[in-house]
Amino acid sequence: MIETHELTKRFKNVTAVDGLTFTVQPGRVTGFLGPNGSGKSTTLRMILGLNEPTHGSALIDGRRFRDAGTGLRRVGVLLDAGDVHKGRSARTHLMALARSNGIGKRRVARVLEEVGLSAVARRRVGGYSLGMRQRLGIAAALLGDPPVLIFDEPINGLDPEGIRWARELFRQLAAEGRTVFVSSHLMSEMEHTADHLIVIGGGKLLADESLATFAGRAPAPATVPAVPAVAPGALEAAFMTVTADSAEFRAGDRP
Numbered sequence: 001m002i003e004t005h006e007l008t009k010r011f012k013n014v015t016a017v018d019g020l021t022f023t024v025q026p027g028r029v030t031g032f033l034g035p036n037g038s039g040k041s042t043t044l045r046m047i048l049g050l051n052e053p054t055h056g057s058a059l060i061d062g063r064r065f066r067d068a069g070t071g072l073r074r075v076g077v078l079l080d081a082g083d084v085h086k087g088r089s090a091r092t093h094l095m096a097l098a099r100s101n102g103i104g105k106r107r108v109a110r111v112l113e114e115v116g117l118s119a120v121a122r123r124r125v126g127g128y129s130l131g132m133r134q135r136l137g138i139a140a141a142l143l144g145d146p147p148v149l150i151f152d153e154p155i156n157g158l159d160p161e162g163i164r165w166a167r168e169l170f171r172q173l174a175a176e177g178r179t180v181f182v183s184s185h186l187m188s189e190m191e192h193t194a195d196h197l198i199v200i201g202g203g204k205l206l207a208d209e210s211l212a213t214f215a216g217r218a219p220a221p222a223t224v225p226a227v228p229a230v231a232p233g234a235l236e237a238a239f240m241t242v243t244a245d246s247a248e249f250r251a252g253d254r255p
């Protein structure tokens, strides 16, 4: 569980996060939404002890992140997929993380397989596409098999197969009883992934409710010329069929 209480961050004259109090419950996917610049990354950075709150607190399973010690076994994080030494291979990167967290080699092979990077695991990360780096970031988050997972904009750069895989992964992780907190500025993405939403704007809490309740706030549809109707998911399914033999990365099964 993640709990924030009156969490606030001021940078000189900018109040990036303004008195946020919310709880992220285990067993469901919680989407963290807000427009660009609304304070999502700053909130996540405070939860992870990377920014010191000006006021208030953030706890993960009752403790401050910094006070926990057990690292990747406690919380899995994808914050910035670019934050990897470009000269290292994915395998070397994960091996180093595993070693410093007391995690065995076999787990590295397992998560590489799960995110679909086994075949390119020995290539330098510098040559990876953004989507491949996102997959590597997700692999790092899964490495310690943690009860709490935090993903900041995990869908960025993923292809449709990757997006579908990531959605299913988040839902499975939640079904396993884990706390799954996923930030995005794309409402449409959360529609397929989240059970619950925390929505912020200008650093303030705007909504903390189920997806269904939030959807009920929609005004009556505007009268704009309609695009010809396409069944839900049909475009994505068509894309997957057409590209079935040409996709380079396909995720493996979750054990």
Ligand SMILES: Nc1ncnc2c1ncn2[C@@H]1O[C@H](COP(=O)(O)OP(=O)(O)OP(=O)(O)O)[C@@H](O)[C@H]1O
Pocket: 011, 014, 015, 016, 034, 035, 036, 037, 038, 039, 040, 041, 042, 043, 185
């Ligand atoms: N280190 C910093 N110094 C000064 N201002 C900052 C700093 N970090 C963030 N801000 C400001 O705080 C506000 C919130 O930024 P933040 O990156 O948390 O938003 P965000 O919701 O994650 O945005 P995005 O969706 O664009 O990633 C913005 O006005 C930003 O300019």
